[in-house]
Structure formats: C-alpha cells, structure tokens
Amino acid sequence: MGLLNTVKDVLAASSSSTNRGTSTNESKGAYWCHDCSERLLDLDVPGEGPPACPECGDEMEFERSPGSTGCAC
Template sequence: MGLLSTVSSALSAGETDDGEAGNGTDSKGAYWCDDCAVRVRDVAVDDEGLDRDGDDTPLCPDCGDAMRFERNHADGCAC
C-alpha cells in the first residue's frame, strides 16, 4: 500500500459516505420540519432527546410539530 492510500484510509476511517461521523448504525433517512428547516438523522433522534407523538414520530424541537421522514433513494444515501 502506498503512502497516499495509507493516509487516505486513515483520514476516512470512522466516517460514513455522507461525511458525518458514523455511530455504528446505518441511517435510513432523516426527519424534517418543513416550517423550521430542522433536520435530524433517524439514528440521532434519541441522542437529540426529541419528544415523540402518539405514533412515535419525533416532534420538532423548535415548534413542536410532528416531523416528516424522508429518504433520498436517488443515490442510495440517506441524507
């Protein structure tokens, strides 16, 4: 393995394809509040401490409305 590929591998370790630090769980999408433009990855909802409604949908931390789940299928990325 050459020096360049070694450095490249070291720098990319621990990151997901979207450039965010991985947490050992594959993200399937994100929850959005269209009114507030708040985005929370599905794997970070519990870490963010978001409240949930009766259907277990996360509530926006800014306005308290239920958030919309969205997944980008175009490139296989859940971003």
C-alpha cells in the first residue's frame, strides 16, 4: 500500500499546484490581428505600443480580460 499512497500523494500535489513554472515575467495579454488570426504574446513584443502584424502590416490590438486569471490565449 505504500507505493499506492505515494502515487496518490504525487498526483494530488501536482494537480493542485498553482505554480506553473519558475518564470519571473508574467504576461498581461497578447496582441492580435483579427484579420490574419496572428497572435503575439506581449512578452515577445519589443518596445512600447502595439506592433505591426507580421502578415499584413496593420497595427495589432492588445487583448486581455480584466478579471481573467488565465492566459490570454
């Protein structure tokens, strides 16, 4: 029974953990081009302001639900 209890403990600990990694940077959302369905994570965009879409060149729109606790994808 010791092995079975150990497996149960490991599974319970891994499914209830809120730590999803060790990254110090936390995304606040993503930039989207709705025409091209392109998405760029805000952490991948250099500089300030919205980037141009890599497909069509139009300005991308930042999206994030204010009350959301999940990712922007």
